[in-house]
Amino acid sequence: MTKLSDVVEKVRSKNAGPFWLTIDIFCGSAEAFERVARGVSTDRVAQLFKTETKALKRFDIPSLNVVKISLPRPAVQGTAADRDMHGASFAALVAEMTLN
Amino acid sequence: MVTVLIPSGALGLNYDKEALRRGIAAKPDIIAIDGGSTDSGPSYLGRGRSKYARSSTKVEWAGLMEARAEAGCPLVIGTAGTCGTDSAVDWMLDITLEIAAEQGRPLKIAVLRSSQDPVIVAQAYGNSNVTPLENAPEIDANRIQDCTNIVALAGAEQINKALETGADIIIAGRTTDTAIITALPLARGCHAGGAWHGAKIGECGALCATNPQSGVILVDFDTEGFTVTPLADGAHASPHTVSAHMLYENSDPFILFEPGGHLDVTQAQYTALDQTRVRVTGSQWVPSDRYTVKLEGARRVGYQSVLLTLLRDRHYVENVDTWCADILTKCRAKAEARLGLAPEDFNIELRLIGRNATLGALENRVGETVEIGVLGIVTAQTTQLVDEIGKMLNPYLLHHPLTEAEEQPTFAFPFSPAEIERGEIFEFCLNHVMTLNDPMQAFRLDVQEVRFD
Numbered sequence: 001m002t003k004l005s006d007v008v009e010k011v012r013s014k015n016a017g018p019f020w021l022t023i024d025i026f027c028g029s030a031e032a033f034e035r036v037a038r039g040v041s042t043d044r045v046a047q048l049f050k051t052e053t054k055a056l057k058r059f060d061i062p063s064l065n066v067v068k069i070s071l072p073r074p075a076v077q078g079t080a081a082d083r084d085m086h087g088a089s090f091a092a093l094v095a096e097m098t099l100n
Numbered sequence: 101m102v103t104v105l106i107p108s109g110a111l112g113l114n115y116d117k118e119a120l121r122r123g124i125a126a127k128p129d130i131i132a133i134d135g136g137s138t139d140s141g142p143s144y145l146g147r148g149r150s151k152y153a154r155s156s157t158k159v160e161w162a163g164l165m166e167a168r169a170e171a172g173c174p175l176v177i178g179t180a181g182t183c184g185t186d187s188a189v190d191w192m193l194d195i196t197l198e199i200a201a202e203q204g205r206p207l208k209i210a211v212l213r214s215s216q217d218p219v220i221v222a223q224a225y226g227n228s229n230v231t232p233l234e235n236a237p238e239i240d241a242n243r244i245q246d247c248t249n250i251v252a253l254a255g256a257e258q259i260n261k262a263l264e265t266g267a268d269i270i271i272a273g274r275t276t277d278t279a280i281i282t283a284l285p286l287a288r289g290c291h292a293g294g295a296w297h298g299a300k301i302g303e304c305g306a307l308c309a310t311n312p313q314s315g316v317i318l319v320d321f322d323t324e325g326f327t328v329t330p331l332a333d334g335a336h337a338s339p340h341t342v343s344a345h346m347l348y349e350n351s352d353p354f355i356l357f358e359p360g361g362h363l364d365v366t367q368a369q370y371t372a373l374d375q376t377r378v379r380v381t382g383s384q385w386v387p388s389d390r391y392t393v394k395l396e397g398a399r400r401v402g403y404q405s406v407l408l409t410l411l412r413d414r415h416y417v418e419n420v421d422t423w424c425a426d427i428l429t430k431c432r433a434k435a436e437a438r439l440g441l442a443p444e445d446f447n448i449e450l451r452l453i454g455r456n457a458t459l460g461a462l463e464n465r466v467g468e469t470v471e472i473g474v475l476g477i478v479t480a481q482t483t484q485l486v487d488e489i490g491k492m493l494n495p496y497l498l499h500h501p502l503t504e505a506e507e508q509p510t511f512a513f514p515f516s517p518a519e520i521e522r523g524e525i526f527e528f529c530l531n532h533v534m535t536l537n538d539p540m541q542a543f544r545l546d547v548q549e550v551r552f553d
Binding site: 014015016017018019020022024026048049050057059061063064066068070072073074076077078079080081083084085086089090092093096 | 348
């Protein structure tokens with residue numbers, strides 16, 4: 001099974017303010033971009049974050065070979081339920097996804 | 101044309117001195133640097149304090165004040181002291197006055213304050229002038245008045261009011277990241293879409309280029325767009341690095357909301373001028389009907405202590421869930437009985453480092469574990485309660501046996517005492533905008549002159 005991290009350059013997750021998380025998948029090439037755009041469904045990313053697909057905003061940007069996904073933060077930044085103040089570790093979840 | 105020199109993404113992150121000298125040689129019209137962000141969490145806003153060391157801030161700011169004198173242009177800092185409250189602005193002003201005395205140079209300083217009176221914000225909420233953004237928490241007038249600090253994010257209009265005073269230095273409270281960069285180009289008639297887009301690209305310094313840690317960049321604004329030039333040795337901007345920066349910490353990579361409108365970069369064209377510089381045109385500014393400013397607020401939600409214990413014994417590593425559940429039951433019962441507390445009066449969490457401490461319920465990997473750190477997190481409404489419950493938890497985390505039959509174990513405490521007081525804890529509780537009749541309505545501007553006669 002091929003993992004996302006096997007074909008892309010980098011996956012980054014960051015806070016987009018305290019209430020949103022944004023994940024940037026830098027594919028590095030048009031070929032890898034096609035693979036990710038087809039092989040990672042928004043539904044599967046939503047399942048990974050235990051949330052509904054409609055909560056996610058997805059941008060497939062061929063000019064940058066980037067797939068960007070933004071979602072309400074799994075826990076609002078800095079609340080009792082939040083374990084990662086800067087949200088950078090969520091990238092690992094996405095990087096470890098298998099590609100369809 | 102208006103040239104803006106940006107020394108780094110934030111004061112406190114340091115900047116390349118040689119690159120800064122090149123920037124001064126390019127005769128900038130203004131030097132602009134950001135001083136803050138919400139990215140480090142709600143405590144800074146809740147307390148109205150800076151994240152960075154005063155000594156680091158002073159050294160870096162003194163270097164920029166020297167650079168300003170040499171360049172003969174204004175120097176502006178936005179979101180002073182991490183959170184941009186009035187207390188953080190006063191902290192920055194104090195540092196500035198100290199440096200001014202040491203440098204012995206007369207100065208005109210404009211101070212723009214962004215703190216909001218919670219009573220007035222609650223009134224604005226009552227008048228339907230405070231409205232939620234996407235994924236905003238539920239609020240009411242009481243919740244607003246519970247905030248220890250509320251700030252409004254100033255835009256270009258307020259920074260331009262400060263620039264109009266002819267100040268050498270502008271210390272601004274909370275502003276949008278872009279406002280301090282976009283203000284002067286807008287005031288001088290540069291292309292509005294280009295002014296906001298160039299400001300967004302420049303706000304993190306050289307993060308929009310290769311060698312992102314080098315900090316210093318120059319952005320030239322004109323009537324059609326802008327040009328980005330990183331100034332450190334080995335730093336290059338390319339259409340890819342510049343356009344990719346719109347992704348950074350933005351939920352939408354094409355649209356950016358600002359006071360008075362939004363930026364749309366869907367049609368932007370990125371062109372390499374040479375190996376280092378990139379030119380951008382085609383960005384659109386779309387004015388809004390209402391003038392709104394974003395609000396940030398933090399409220400105190402209690403006090404907290406943490407304890408850390410380390411389990412290396414295989415028997416305990418393998419049975420850590422049972423061990424933790426038993427401790428929680430016993431320690432909670434003891435706290436309720438001895439302190440007369442109801443279950444909802446306090447919280448004890450045991451977080452397993454080495455298992456799922458980072459991702460919690462989202463973790464989907466399991467591996468062999470050599471050791472586990474158990475982070476005890478005690479939260480309650482007073483510092484006394486947190487102290488008492490932390491001291492009750494301590495002996496469990498040191499000695500609790502899995503069964504009564506086994507010899508009393510002792511685990512590894514890295515510290516004495518094991519309880520670490522975190523003091524007051526805060527939460528962000530506003531993701532809203534406030535409608536203003538006049539951009540200066542929620543902000544205050546003061547000017548002071550420093551002389552050495």
